[in-house]
Amino acid sequence: MKKIAVLHEKDNVGTVLQAVDSGESVIWTIKGEERRVTVTEKIPLGHKVALVPVGDRQEIVKYGEVIGVARGDIGQGALVHVHNVESLRGRGDLAEGGKR
Amino acid sequence: MEKTFMGYARPDGAVGIRNHVGILAAMDNVNGVVQVISDAVRGVLGIPIWYGRGQFGQDEQLTFKTLVGLGSNPNLHSVLIVSLEPVSANKLANAIRERTGKQVVAISVQECGDSIRTIAEGMRIAAELVGAASEQRSEPFSVGKLIIGVECGGSDTTSGLAANPTLGKVADAVVDAGGAVVLTETSELLGAEHILMKRAVSPQVAEEIKRIVDNVEQEANRRGVSILGANPVPDNIAGGLTTIEEKSLGAIIKGGSRTIQGVLPYAEPVTGQGLFIMDTPAPACESMTGIAAGGAQLILFATGKGNIIGSLLAPTIKVTGNPDTLRQMEVNIDVEVTEVFAGTKTADAAGKELFACMLKVCSGKMTKAEILRQEGIALNRIQPTV
Secondary structure, X not given: OEEEEOOOXXXXXXXXXXXXXXXXXXXXXXXXXXXXEEXXXXXXXXXXXXXXXXXXXXXXXXXXXXXXXXXXXXXXXXXXXXXXXXXXXXXXXXXXOOOO | OOOEEEEEEOOOOOEEOOOEEEEEEOOHXXXXXXXXXXXXXXXXXXXXXXXXXXXXXXXXXXXXXHHHHHHHOOOEEEEEEEEOOHHHHHHHHHHHHHXXXXXXXXXXXXXXXXXXXXXXXXXXXXXXXXXXXXXXXXXXXXXXXXEEEEEEEOOOHHHHHHHHHHHHHHHHHHHHOOOEEEEOOHHHHOOOHHHHHHOEOOHHHHHHHHHHHHHHHHHHHHHOOEOOXXXXXXXXXXXXXXXXXXXXXXXXXXXXXXXXXXXXXXXXXXXXXXXXXXXXXXXXXXXXXXXXXXXXXXXXXXXXXXXXXXXXXXXEEEEEOOHHHHHHOHHHOOEEOHHHHHOOOOHHHHHHHHHHHHHHHHOOOOOHHHHOOOEEOOOOOOOOOO
16 A cells, blocks of 8 residues: 555645556545545556546646646546646647647 | 855855856857866856857847856856957956946957967966955855745656755745745746736736746747647656646745745846746756846755756755655755655755755855756857857
8 A cells, every 4th residue: 555645635636656556556645534546557656646537628636736638538546647638738739830 | 943154245245155256258269268267277167158259139138138147146256257359358347347346357369369378367367366265254144145046957746746845945934034036947837827926926026927927838839839848858757747737836836935026037136035036948057047147146956857957156956855866866966855755754844954954055065066067057048149
């Protein structure tokens, strides 16, 4: 059982404090309540795990703030990173004439 | 908490934490001369620069302002300006003298005759300046005399969880003691600017914060590319940072929690007390050069995946919370906060340790970047040279 950092009650991702293997459980406390989730794939140190299922285009929340949106459905316990999250800022590729 | 350090009084009331004689290049074509003088004379700090020659328009102004700022940095006791020709050398020397009242001497290759004679003349002047500098004794000064920069580089998710919160505690302590703190790297405010705007001292300052962030976004639009790739950079992504929003939300924590008193352009002198934002590019050398030109004596630098560079003028304290980085590059890390990342130490407790380390560095303890000469300088520019 490994601890993860969940920074805000609104967060739907947590940061693993050490590498976690698929099938391992991770644990965190929010508002004095202990919660856990089973990780479904290998997560390197410092990377993020989905605390709940996140639907396509749903906001990814860390620090209680939006850090991007899901690209495709993300299962509970899955790695959350550049392969399944899109930034909403500095997106010149989406501007008119952008090199998408 | 101990709140004083041993520093060097300057004629304009500023306080240096180092007492170097600066050998400042006015343009890149004399970097060789600057290098040889710096190698030959003990107690000097060679400051080679890139570009500088034939700048015009807004770049002329930006380069000049940056060079005046670097020469005026309180960590320099006095300055020898080296240029190719006398007009640029004297213009720079006059501006630094006027701003600081410190001793500034200008020489040029075309007046001295050739590189060897310029080096000889430069050595003669540098030797005299070092003789005078070495007589100056340090005296106790309040932390309120400090202007510090807070910077991050090679960030990963440990930065936002451990190193940046620790820096933030020190930033608050410096502000509370009457000093100034400079938060930089405008592209790393994207996605977090709404938080900073709420902390602005006035609606005007909040608008300024929005304006500099909008500029970055408009630049991405002009170029038609996503900022992803340039920021976060590949090592940020390898370290678990997914988007610029995530990076920014972690990055702004290093500025602490106090009211934002103003937004300064690149290399602008920091004249007030409290927390300021300086509009700088994200890469560390360019950003830290702006901070040092603004008059900062010291920089606190948070790193995750590991970034070794320090400012040439402002001693730079490297802080990491990443246990793997600490193992791998301990020689380049001054303060480790891995226990904050692990959740076994508070940022408050780590902040007190970093504050104590900062006071030691202010009183002369050398940083890892100083000892190992991992120091850089890069001038910000706007348009191509023609």
